[in-house]
Amino acid sequence: MEPINIRLPEKKLEKIDEIALKNGITRSEVVRQALTIYLTLLENVGNFSGIRGLRIKPSEITATRRRDLLLLRLRNRQVITLGNTSSGGVGNKPGDKLQIDGRVLGRIMARTALIKVVAVGATPIALVCNLTVELAPSGLSIFSGIREESRKIRTVEILEGHTEENFETNETGLGITVVGIADEEELKIGKITPGDLVIAVGRPVVGRDILEKDPIALETVMKLAGSDYVHEILPVGSRGIKREIEDLEQLYGIRIEIKENIRVKLDTSSGSTSAILLMVQKERLNSLIANIGEEFEVIGEVM
Numbered sequence: 001m002e003p004i005n006i007r008l009p010e011k012k013l014e015k016i017d018e019i020a021l022k023n024g025i026t027r028s029e030v031v032r033q034a035l036t037i038y039l040t041l042l043e044n045v046g047n048f049s050g051i052r053g054l055r056i057k058p059s060e061i062t063a064t065r066r067r068d069l070l071l072l073r074l075r076n077r078q079v080i081t082l083g084n085t086s087s088g089g090v091g092n093k094p095g096d097k098l099q100i101d102g103r104v105l106g107r108i109m110a111r112t113a114l115i116k117v118v119a120v121g122a123t124p125i126a127l128v129c130n131l132t133v134e135l136a137p138s139g140l141s142i143f144s145g146i147r148e149e150s151r152k153i154r155t156v157e158i159l160e161g162h163t164e165e166n167f168e169t170n171e172t173g174l175g176i177t178v179v180g181i182a183d184e185e186e187l188k189i190g191k192i193t194p195g196d197l198v199i200a201v202g203r204p205v206v207g208r209d210i211l212e213k214d215p216i217a218l219e220t221v222m223k224l225a226g227s228d229y230v231h232e233i234l235p236v237g238s239r240g241i242k243r244e245i246e247d248l249e250q251l252y253g254i255r256i257e258i259k260e261n262i263r264v265k266l267d268t269s270s271g272s273t274s275a276i277l278l279m280v281q282k283e284r285l286n287s288l289i290a291n292i293g294e295e296f297e298v299i300g301e302v303m
Helices: 010-023 027-045 048-053 102-118 135-150 218-225 241-252 282-291
Strands: 062-066 069-073 078-088 123-131 157-160 173-183 197-202 230-235 256-258 275-280 296-302
Touching: 010 027, 027 157, 078 102, 102 123, 102 135, 102 173, 102 218, 102 230, 123 135, 135 157, 197 282, 218 230, 241 256, 241 275, 275 282, 282 296
Parallel strands: 123 157
Antiparallel strands: 062 069, 069 078, 078 173, 123 173, 197 275, 197 296, 230 275, 256 296
16 A cells, blocks of 8 residues: 555544544544545545535435335435344353354344345445444454455445443444445336246244354345346345235235245244345246355245
């Protein structure tokens, strides 16, 4: 890397030093991360003059929710997406119910949050993580896993947020928020059509079972989100596949006919996005089979 010299007001420098001290990083690293995030935003939203000219009032932003995803629609027909996830009692602290390495926890949770944004066709541009543990050693281990998983999406910048430095904690907790951006027409929302096949990818599991099987790869979801024959992608949550299908039927006023004698369990919780649902154009099923590289099952059809 090549050094650069910049001049900043004293108040800005004090703020930078405060952030650096709180997060255990240098002043230079704070400035580097801030510039990197800003440049990433410029690359994905438009050039600098375009941003300055885009004056948007709060009343001109339409906010809608899609499960735990927030969509902010701008007047230039771009959409900012906010997805999040959290965990508690999972880690390597004495009070954690599920004992796992911090790096593994970071990878799993980053993947979960990123998939929620990628699934709707948006490009993640920033990830923020806050922890309820100390920075060293627990936080550093978790952050390393988050960075490892996030490198798979080259456009995403990571802001390693707050850690708990005032009190000694006995249990691990974290929250992750991912910011994404997409053009309105690129969103995979509301594009389900009659005849679409409903396909379950992965297998709903929770707890230690997640560690004992390979979860759906983030790269797989990215590939599916870029496929025109995949009309919608729905990460399955803790309520299971059956409830997700019922919500889809109510949301879009459609009916989904579930096949008999399917292998996947419809009522099992899908921890850490261990399963997703796809709505796929029936005539393109062979294209999916050739490209998916994951365990899947056709479980129904949109009537």
